Amino acid sequence: MANFSKSNAPQFSVDVYQNEYLPEGGREVNAVVTVTATGGGTRGAAAAAPHGYEPGRGPSAAVVIMVDCSGSMDHPPAKMRNARDATAAAVDTLRDGVHFAVVGGTHVATEVYPGGGRLAVAGTTTRAQAKQALHRLSAGGGTAIGTWLRLADRLLSPADVAIRHGILLTDGRNEHESPEDLRATLDTCAGRFTCDARGVGTDWDVKEVTAVASALLGTADIVADPAGLAADFTRMMETAMGKEVADVALRVWTPAGASIRFLKQVAPAVEDLTGRRTEAGPRAGDYPTGAWGDESRDYHLCVEVPAAGVGREMLAARVSLVVPQPAGTSGSGSTGDGVRNPGAQGLVRAVWTDDVAASTSINPQVAHYTGQAELAQAIRQGLERRKAGDIDGATAKLGRAVQLAGASGNADTAKLLAKVVDVVDAAAGTVRLKAKVAEADEMTLETRSTKTVRVKK
The missing domain is CATH 1.20.120.1690 (Four Helix Bundle (Hemerythrin (Met), subunit A))
Known part of the structure; x- marks a missing residue:
């Protein structure tokens, strides 16, 4: 296990669980990598980000809530009322100083509050104004989720904050936009903000909603009974307000001759990250994990190594964490490529043996x-x-x-x-x-x- 606890960096730790023993000629190495972030350290990381922490409140953040206002939200009428109540509950959960906006979504996206292509800053007055503006939400029109996400991106992009997040609610299928258009939008928004997605009722498409959450490194769930929306929105916003450092990536280095077969998040949910790799120097690649609060996640790493004889051993992979390095800053942990390594890393080993019991044991x-x-x-x-x-x-x-x-x-x-x-x-x-x-x-x-x-x- 490795960790880093200086006050000016997130406190991450990395643990590796594996059976390092391979039979003669064996090539596949499997390991579970547990990454844990603890609140005290991650608060320090946010302080190093643009604007960083708002004194006494937490990291600077911006949130856009996207509410489905298509015609089906009026069937039954209670669904739209529950959506308004849920959005109001989410607004009440915003921390003072957080930038926010509410978007109404049909076959087009409309700014509900504050308007003018800008974000409001959460406080007593703006919360009350936002909740008043929710009374204007009414059902009518189609569904084009990509337009909602593109507007959210335009609102969030200029915000000089550490955390950018979206919450999206839909009750229907994405019928007024092609699957290709939605996919292109998700590709554009990936890495720019995270987004939780919810389907209310039973007339929406599970694959569409989960695709949004997967691409934007958020959560997806069903709220079958619209009466449960307010509680769910409150929980989502509380979780979003607990995030303390954004754009964390797993950096995996492998030696010459070795390659990554796959890297999957396996807890708290299964998410294949293999295809999201971006190169990060010789024999290293970064895999995005999104924003972190005080939490722990598990990853399954599978590495293919060159075959070797009994008695040989090698480092099969080195797993570390990187977080954005604010422009114009340097210092401990700086990697020179715009990110900083907070010091936590785990080593994955391969040892070739003729001990059958050792090499056939599964961790x-x-x-x-x-x-x-x-x-x-x-x-x-x-x-x-x-x-x-x-x-x-x-x-x-x-x-x-x-x-x-x-x-x-x-x-x-x-x-x-x-x-x-x-x-x-x-x-x-x-x-x-x-x-x-x-x-x-x-x-x-x-x-x-x-x-x-x-x-x-």
Whole structure:
């Protein structure tokens, strides 16, 4: 384990869990890397960012709340009322001094508050004005989520703040914009701000909402009952207000001849970061992780190394953290490429042995998260086959999901699965598909399928 606790840098620590032993000629090295950030240190990092910390309040931040105002939000009328109440609750949760705006989304995006292409600064007066402006929100029009995100980006980009974040609510499908346009927007916005996405009711597309959250390194969830929106928005905003350092990346270095097979976040949810690598010098690449507060996350790293004989050993990878280096600053940890290394790193090793017991042992952390990743995939494939009418295929995949959820102690996912299948034997993965499944239950299982449980270390 390595950590860094100077007062002017985030306090991160890195732990590596692996079985470093390979058989003669073995090439695949697997490790679970746990990254932990503790609040005292991350507050120091924000102080080094532009504007950094607002005295006594936390890091400078800007938030744009995007509210679906399409025609379907009026069916039933309580849905729009609940959305207004939820947005008001989120505004009340804003910390004093945070920059913010509210956007109404249909087939176009409209500034609801404060308007004029600018952000307001949270305080008693602006919160009251924003909540008054919410009364003007009304349902009518189509849905083009990309236009909402592009307006949020235009509002957030000029803000000289440490944290930029969006909250997006939709109740329908993205019918007034092509999938290609939405994807292009997500590609443009990625790395510029983070965004949590929520679907309310059951008429929205799970893949669209989760794609927004995935691309923008946020969370996705369903609020099946609109009455639950206010509590959910409050929780989301509280979490956003707890973020203390933005644009943190995992930097992975590998020696000559070695390559990264994959890097996945595996807790608190499965998110494949492999394709998001940006080169960072000789044999090193950066993988974005978004904004951090006081929290811990796990990553599964798989490295392919050159084959070697018994008795050889090598450093297979070095994992460190980098955070943005404010322009015109230098000092301890500066890497010279616009980022700073707060000092935490973990080493992944490879040792070749003829001890069969050592080389065939699977590290418990690696085994646990391999199972969690398979669980998410089994749920996704099982639901897809169920929708396609492939009863046997759906039963097999969802049965495997029940088996994996039980074995890993993922009780929340096991409960969601039990609403879609009748469990005959959880340990054996024997299930029967339910004849009738509430749409909300199926969508909840699909939306939350990537949520994992931490392994007991």
